[in-house]
Amino acid sequence: MDGHRACGVRLDPKETLALNGRCPVCGNRVTVGVAHRVEKLADHGEAVRPATAGEVASLPGDSGAGPELFALAEVPVEDIGRADSLLGEAVARLRACAVIRQAGYDGEYGVIRLFEESELDRFTKGDLLFDAPVRRRKRAPKPQAEQSAPVEAPSQPAPSVPAPSARQGVLATLDADQAAAAAMIEGPLTVIGGPGSGKTRMLTRRIAHLVLECGVPAASCLAITFTRKATEELRARLAALLPGVAKDAAVHSFHSLGLAILRTHGTELGLGTDFRIADEKERTAALVAALQISESRATRLVKAVSVMKRTGAIDEGEEGGARAVLDRLGREGNWVDFDDLVALSVALLEERAEIAALWRERFTHILADEFQDVDEQQYRLLQLLAGPGGNLCVIGDPNQAIYGFRGADATCFARFAGDFPDARTARLKHNYRSTGTIVTAATQLMDEAPDGMTRPMEAPIVVRTAADEEAEAAFVAATIEAFLGGHDMLAAHGGKPDRQGDTPLSFADFAVLCRTDAQSAAFREAFDRAGIPFKKSSPAPIAGHAGLGAMLRALERQSDAEAGRDLPGRLAAAAEAARREEDADAAALAEARGWLTTLATSESVGGDVALLAEQIALSTEADFRDARADRVSLLTMHAAKGLEFPVVFVVGMEDGLVPFSWAPSAEQDVHSRAEERRLFYVAMTRAMDWLFLTRTAERFWRGAVRSLPPSPFLGDIADTLTASHTAAKRKPRARQLSLF
Numbered sequence: 018m019d020g021h022r023a024c025g026v027r028l029d030p031k032e033t034l035a036l037n038g039r040c041p042v043c044g045n046r047v048t049v050g051v052a053h054r055v056e057k058l059a060d061h062g063e064a065v066r067p068a069t070a071g072e073v074a075s076l077p078g079d080s081g082a083g084p085e086l087f088a089l090a091e092v093p094v095e096d097i098g099r100a101d102s103l104l105g106e107a108v109a110r111l112r113a114c115a116v117i118r119q120a121g122y123d124g125e126y127g128v129i130r131l132f133e134e135s136e137l138d139r140f141t142k143g144d145l146l147f148d149a150p151v152r153r154r155k156r157a158p159k160p161q162a163e164q165s166a167p168v169e170a171p172s173q174p175a176p177s178v179p180a181p182s183a184r185q186g187v188l189a190t191l192d193a194d195q196a197a198a199a200a201m202i203e204g205p206l207t208v209i210g211g212p213g214s215g216k217t218r219m220l221t222r223r224i225a226h227l228v229l230e231c232g233v234p235a236a237s238c239l240a241i242t243f244t245r246k247a248t249e250e251l252r253a254r255l256a257a258l259l260p261g262v263a264k265d266a267a268v269h270s271f272h273s274l275g276l277a278i279l280r281t282h283g284t285e286l287g288l289g290t291d292f293r294i295a296d297e298k299e300r301t302a303a304l305v306a307a308l309q310i311s312e313s314r315a316t317r318l319v320k321a322v323s324v325m326k327r328t329g330a331i332d333e334g335e336e337g338g339a340r341a342v343l344d345r346l347g348r349e350g351n352w353v354d355f356d357d358l359v360a361l362s363v364a365l366l367e368e369r370a371e372i373a374a375l376w377r378e379r380f381t382h383i384l385a386d387e388f389q390d391v392d393e394q395q396y397r398l399l400q401l402l403a404g405p406g407g408n409l410c411v412i413g414d415p416n417q418a419i420y421g422f423r424g425a426d427a428t429c430f431a432r433f434a435g436d437f438p439d440a441r442t443a444r445l446k447h448n449y450r451s452t453g454t455i456v457t458a459a460t461q462l463m464d465e466a467p468d469g470m471t472r473p474m475e476a477p478i479v480v481r482t483a484a485d486e487e488a489e490a491a492f493v494a495a496t497i498e499a500f501l502g503g504h505d506m507l508a509a510h511g512g513k514p515d516r517q518g519d520t521p522l523s524f525a526d527f528a529v530l531c532r533t534d535a536q537s538a539a540f541r542e543a544f545d546r547a548g549i550p551f552k553k554s555s556p557a558p559i560a561g562h563a564g565l566g567a568m569l570r571a572l573e574r575q576s577d578a579e580a581g582r583d584l585p586g587r588l589a590a591a592a593e594a595a596r597r598e599e600d601a602d603a604a605a606l607a608e609a610r611g612w613l614t615t616l617a618t619s620e621s622v623g624g625d626v627a628l629l630a631e632q633i634a635l636s637t638e639a640d641f642r643d644a645r646a647d648r649v650s651l652l653t654m655h656a657a658k659g660l661e662f663p664v665v666f667v668v669g670m671e672d673g674l675v676p677f678s679w680a681p682s683a684e685q686d687v688h689s690r691a692e693e694r695r696l697f698y699v700a701m702t703r704a705m706d707w708l709f710l711t712r713t714a715e716r717f718w719r720g721a722v723r724s725l726p727p728s729p730f731l732g733d734i735a736d737t738l739t740a741s742h743t744a745a746k747r748k749p750r751a752r753q754l755s756l757f
């Protein structure tokens with residue numbers, strides 16, 4: 018079921034929908050449960066028990082009345098009632114399936130009861146039915162054996178109080194720095210702020226300010242983010258701030274904006290009106306066929322061509338040759354690739370001044386979030402759209418630049434200052450997200466002075482060494498269970514988040530952040546074993562996914578009659594056909610069907626199958642993370658960008674993983690090393706209240722069990738901020754014996 022544990026609200030999915038997803042007590046979004054997802058995905062109403070179904074017998078648990086099955090299934094109720102009238106009533110209710118079922122919601126377990134509490138009081142006149150008293154669910158005890166001694170919260174710099182905005186209207190909820198940045202609406206502007214400093218909050222309020230208080234039409238505002246998910250979240254926030262007009266504002270990822278430009282003017286470049294976007298798998302296969310080369314070589318070349326297109330680099334060698342072949346094949350087959358969406362748009366706007374002018378007229382105010390991660394082509398697209406001295410506001414944090422390997426250039430802020438000499442700079446100085454302890458540790462990692470914390474020093478960062486990856490995952494699972502059982506753990510570590518108070522946590526409040534996707538296997542197993550619901554996400558594109566391919570082929574094979582149904586109906590039929598006809602893996606199909614159904618019902622697709630293919634090309638696995646679902650997030654560090662969670666586990670804190678390197682990290686080049694440091698900085702600053710850094714004494718890594726040294730980044734965090742403990746040694750793991 019859905020609900021809010023803190024507000025004591027449990028809702029049927031239909032009630033949630035009727036309430037627009039909002040809690041009737043606090044007005045925030047409710048945490049949705051499994052039944053909600055089922056309701057959303059279901060293509061028919063509730064199932065009806067067929068007349069031919071067999072009989073079902075319901076048996077209660079321990080009654081203490083002789084052989085259980087006999088007593089509970091066969092002894093006449095009257096006989097049991099003579100011995101104990103209440104027990105007789107209980108057995109009668111149970112056999113008639115007249116139990117009270119209260120579904121679980123928002124981290125609360127479901128309950129099955131035979132009597133209402135008032136009934137029980139009445140029946141028993143104060144006595145109880147069974148020996149044990151009826152209890153409310155008790156919080157799980159903290160895992161004593163696993164914990165270190167309580168640690169004194171370190172005495173460190175005190176939090177500062179941000180100056181209020183002193184403004185009325187939509188900027189009133191911002192602090193003075195944020196409000197000043199949001200109000201600088203003329204000319205180019207750079208907004209720089211650390212993690213949790215409210216950059217996204219400032220961005221949405223700035224658009225609302227432009228529209229509601231400065232008379233700028235919503236349709237003249239363009240906000241650009243990096244992912245489809247981020248655009249959706251931005252749209253949702255704008256809808257709340259600008260009821261009625263938010264839909265007119267353009268919110269795009271760089272690639273969806275490129276697609277919009279090419280759909281409007283692509284014919285000027287010789288593209289067919291119905292060009293499509295070919296995924297990496299298709300392009301690799303095309304290159305293999307055209308050049309008669311191995312798949313691994315083609316894969317390497319396709320990736321190299323992608324970086325060339327993002328960075329605008331020119332190569333005359335093998336990679337340049339591969340690009341020319343791919344471009345020719347694209348023209349012949351009427352397809353482009355993902356990077357072309359931006360690169361071709363840039364080429365078009367550079368060549369055709371009148372088209373560039375049209376787009377400039379359309380968008381008079383442009384905002385670009387996560388500016389630190391733009392690549393050369395994205396930078397040029399912004400420049401072309403804004404024009405010299407245009408109202409372009411770029412927002413970001415140089416310390417969070419993590420996409421250098423994909424061609425992003427972390428020096429873009431300096432370049433912006435050079436290209437837009439009139440640009441002003443605003444700084445957001447306060448971190449609203451994390452405890453003082455986490456903020457201080459993060460600034461130590463970046464060798465900066467701790468500044469701008471709004472929350473006091475609280476629980477120390479827990480640094481944990483486990484015997485191996487299995488033990489590491491078991492520790493994380495047990496810690497989550499302990500947290501959900503109660504907040505004793507917080508007290509044990511001398512920490513008690515003031516902002517969260519005693520608000521109960523639910524699964525959605527936890528994130529496990531891995532450097533590589535491969536690390537997630539141990540966590541998936543541990544969570545499955547512990548019954549902890551989780552959702553894994555990485556920034557990998559969904560195009561090329563096996564289940565998705567099978568679904569799309571099944572969609573294509575559909576008869577005219579089937580193709581006449583609405584898109585969700587067609588997807589349901591396609592999933593069934595793919596399972597039957599292609600023997601596709603059930604889990605992969607279910608995942609693909611979930612993605613496609615989400616896309617099919619999204620605003621950008623609106624039930625149109627042609628638009629579905631476009632959105633698939635623009636989507637990554639992480640775009641489908643549902644923040645409302647009550648699940649632990651199992652994410653790669655890259656996929657965690659922009660998110661926040663009360664409790665974060667950054668796992669695999671070993672040299673080779675963090676920083677990630679093929680060679681010993683000491684040999685890593687200075688740029689990669691700096692980017693790995695920033696990536697860890699992004700990971701640790703996702704934590705609001707609790708941060709756990711875990712490592713293993715040994716792990717299976719690159720084909721062998723290895724002992725990797727601790728991550729060198731751990732040494733950059735002062736001991737006074739951490740509580741370290743090492744698990745007891747495990748028995749040696751089984752090793753493959755050699756025959757010789």
Ligand SMILES: Nc1ncnc2c1ncn2[C@@H]1O[C@H](COP(=O)(O)OP(=O)(O)OP(=O)(O)O)[C@@H](O)[C@H]1O
Pocket residue numbers: 190191192195210211212213214215216217218219414417449450658659660661702
């Ligand atoms: N003025 C404010 N008063 C209270 N809370 C705030 C304020 N500004 C931001 N916050 C809160 O701080 C948290 C971080 O805000 P936001 O996500 O906008 O930060 P960000 O700068 O975009 O972070 P990051 O770069 O790490 O993704 C959010 O929970 C937000 O609600």
